[in-house]
Amino acid sequence: MERPMIEHKDRSATTHEVVAELRRRSAFVMVSHVKPDGDTLGAGLALGLALRAIGKRVAYFQQDPVPRNLRFLPDADQVSRAVPADLPGDALWVFCDMSDASRAGEFLPPIDHANTLNIDHHLANSRFAGLNYILETECSTGTCVLRILRALGATITPEIATCLLTTIMTDTGGFMHSNTTPQVLRESAELIELGANKEEITSQVFANKRFAAVCLLGAALGGMRLDDVGRYCYSVVDEVMLAACKADGEDTEEIIQHLRAVEGVEVAALFKAFDGEVRVSLRSTGHVNVQSAAGRLGGGGHFRAAGLTFVGTVPAALAAVHEALRAEGL
Numbered sequence: 001m002e003r004p005m006i007e008h009k010d011r012s013a014t015t016h017e018v019v020a021e022l023r024r025r026s027a028f029v030m031v032s033h034v035k036p037d038g039d040t041l042g043a044g045l046a047l048g049l050a051l052r053a054i055g056k057r058v059a060y061f062q063q064d065p066v067p068r069n070l071r072f073l074p075d076a077d078q079v080s081r082a083v084p085a086d087l088p089g090d091a092l093w094v095f096c097d098m099s100d101a102s103r104a105g106e107f108l109p110p111i112d113h114a115n116t117l118n119i120d121h122h123l124a125n126s127r128f129a130g131l132n133y134i135l136e137t138e139c140s141t142g143t144c145v146l147r148i149l150r151a152l153g154a155t156i157t158p159e160i161a162t163c164l165l166t167t168i169m170t171d172t173g174g175f176m177h178s179n180t181t182p183q184v185l186r187e188s189a190e191l192i193e194l195g196a197n198k199e200e201i202t203s204q205v206f207a208n209k210r211f212a213a214v215c216l217l218g219a220a221l222g223g224m225r226l227d228d229v230g231r232y233c234y235s236v237v238d239e240v241m242l243a244a245c246k247a248d249g250e251d252t253e254e255i256i257q258h259l260r261a262v263e264g265v266e267v268a269a270l271f272k273a274f275d276g277e278v279r280v281s282l283r284s285t286g287h288v289n290v291q292s293a294a295g296r297l298g299g300g301g302h303f304r305a306a307g308l309t310f311v312g313t314v315p316a317a318l319a320a321v322h323e324a325l326r327a328e329g330l
């Protein structure tokens with residue numbers, strides 16, 4: 001069989017080029033990022049479901065387990081760290097919602113560059129793949145996938161619609177962030193008309209909090225700090241707090257939005273010091289570019305939502321992040 005070739009391109013691939021590549025391939029592996037969220041997982045599942053419906057073989061790779069609040073997604077039980085041994089040589093590895101391939105973690109087998117597709121909406125995507133479909137103005141990777149599905153002429157089933165609406169609701173914070181454009185609302189309405197189960201997404205992703213999560217929220221809010229001028233609010237969650245609440249990393253999700261919601265605050269940060277690393281989440285109300293700040297410390301993200309993993313102690317992380325934020329105009 002003739003081996004399809006895709007060249008590295010500095011520009012983003014067109015939707016047409018992506019569709020042509022999908023049609024050429026017989027097998028796919030959808031790859032989501034570490035500490036998966038509803039966008040990386042929902043985008044991969046939506047595309048995977050659509051490709052399976054047209055007779056393609058699809059597997060799902062994700063280093064970390066599916067978070068509890070996303071297990072309701074169709075086919076979420078097929079996602080794992082194990083890759084099928086009998087994949088054809090021309091399987092296309094589709095990285096969803098990653099500014100860099102390293103965000104997929106450390107357990108990927110070696111992959112031929114020509115067999116990679118990168119679908120994403122982050123600022124400063126490193127364009128690591130053979131084919132890069134990067135739409136920075138999209139609210140989610142899921143809406144990038146929606147463009148592809150439309151061009152492919154795929155039937156958007158209720159299952160696919162639920163996956164796509166989950167990506168939108170995750171990355172717009174339930175239609176609250178500034179990326180909630182009229183277009184996003186129109187597309188969400190269409191997805192609901194196509195059968196997306198908005199009630200289930202709302203209850204699974206946004207309600208349904210474990211007692212442990214609310215306990216941890218209380219502990220994190222109890223320890224929050226405000227800088228001298230009231231523009232920077234931050235808190236730390238460590239192993240001791242997790243143990244006291246019988247909580248785990250998944251229970252930290254909602255904390256940062258409360259820090260950003262404090263009146264006058266322009267940047268919020270949550271320092272997650274457990275599992276042997278210090279991961280930092282950053283959120284901005286729009287004045288400070290937290291993607292640039294995170295980028296100074298090896299991380300990335302979006303203008304108003306970014307993250308990084310800090311190598312060092314919590315006090316060192318606090319100092320370095322504050323410094324990076326100041327450099328970006330905090």
Ligand code: AMP
Pocket residue numbers: 097099103122280281282298299300301302305306307308309
């Ligand atoms: P989080 O605070 O984990 O919800 O992440 C917010 C945004 O920052 C998401 O778009 C992530 O993809 C991005 N992000 C988080 N951590 C990292 C990291 N270590 N490197 C690059 N981007 C990150």
Ligand code: MN
Pocket residue numbers: 033037039040097
């Ligand atoms: Mn993501």
Ligand code: MN
Pocket residue numbers: 039040097121139140141171
């Ligand atoms: Mn995203």
